[in-house]
Amino acid sequence: MYEFVYMNIIKNIIIFFLLISTSLITNAAANPDVWPYIKERLFEDKIIEEVDFLKIDGPARASSGAQVPVNIKLSQKPGIEIKKLTLIIDSNPVQKAATYHLTGNTQNLDLSTRIRMETDSFVRVVGEDSDGKLYMSKVAIRASGGCSGYMNSADPELTKDLGKILVKAKEKYLTTRIKHPNFTGLQKDSINGWFVPEWIVTQVRYDFNGESILVAENGISMSQDPYLKFGFAPTVPGTITVSATDTKGQIFLKTKSI
Numbered sequence: 664m665y666e667f668v669y670m671n672i673i674k675n676i677i678i679f680f681l682l683i684s685t686s687l688i689t690n691a692a693a694n695p696d697v698w699p700y701i702k703e704r705l706f707e708d709k710i711i712e713e714v715d716f717l718k719i720d721g722p723a724r725a726s727s728g729a730q731v732p733v734n735i736k737l738s739q740k741p742g743i744e745i746k747k748l749t750l751i752i753d754s755n756p757v758q759k760a761a762t763y764h765l766t767g768n769t770q771n772l773d774l775s776t777r778i779r780m781e782t783d784s785f786v787r788v789v790g791e792d793s794d795g796k797l798y799m800s801k802v803a804i805r806a807s808g809g810c811s812g813y814m815n816s817a818d819p820e821l822t823k824d825l826g827k828i829l830v831k832a833k834e835k836y837l838t839t840r841i842k843h844p845n846f847t848g849l850q851k852d853s854i855n856g857w858f859v860p861e862w863i864v865t866q867v868r869y870d871f872n873g874e875s876i877l878v879a880e881n882g883i884s885m886s887q888d889p890y891l892k893f894g895f896a897p898t899v900p901g902t903i904t905v906s907a908t909d910t911k912g913q914i915f916l917k918t919k920s921i
Contacts, residue, residue, distance in 0.1 A: 693783050697753045698785065709795075712796070713801075716740045717748075717790050719786060719787065722804060724806070731804060732775065732776075733776060733777070733778055736773050739771045744793045748762070749790075755781050755782075755784065761881045768876045768877075771894070775890075777889075779886055780884075781811060810847050810850075813850070814859065829917075830917050839867070843887070843907075844862060846860065849883070864881055866908045867907045897921065900921065904916070
């Protein structure tokens with residue numbers, strides 16, 4: 664009983680913030696006025712510099728709010744080591760979409776992924792270097808309905824081959840896709856009208872010959888069947904290991920010789 668009441672309270676809070684974020688959008692266009700509040704909450708009073716060595720791009724208008732392609736490019740700058748990149752969607756119910764922890768192997772980064780967007784928004788990437796300095800790039804994208812809506816949670820296609828990881832290494836890029844429904848917790852079940860509980864892939868780790876390359880920490884704004892593609896061209900043959908963990912504690916693993 665207590666758990667049911669607690670879950671209802673959490674859902675109501677989420678819906679409240681969803682309505683607030685949506686109401687801030689005027690004439691269905693990306694609203695720059697939201698950012699100062701997000702910046703203060705995530706980065707306090709730190710200075711964030713917009714730079715040309717960090718770039719995010721995406722479609723002006725997405726064909727589907729549930730599968731919005733974005734690309735992040737990082738060019739290594741002398742004297743600057745980027746430790747992590749934070750992907751932010753200003754007008755989503757939960758603004759922090761993902762955090763990418765970088766290594767020496769990913770300082771020159773060309774990364775593509777797919778996100779969910781509930782409404783038109785600025786999408787940002789904020790990089791933090793080893794000294795704690797922050798750098799940013801942003802793009803305005805028009806999209807809608809990617810985080811909520813109705814769905815049939817009993818659809819067997821959603822969980823068919825659950826946790827299967829597809830790995831492709833080709834033309835100096837590593838591409839992965841993980842079979843997972845990635846329920847946001849904001850979607851309603853078309854069968855009974857109840858909210859479908861959140862169930863997402865929270866972390867994906869990439870290792871090559873036992874050495875970390877990249878770690879992605881994901882939130883509810885990542886698309887179904889999480890997709891990630893990034894530049895990786897090892898100078899020696901070896902084994903790539905991809906491990907993913909979801910909110911149920913399930914761990915999925917894939918190794919591939921490249």
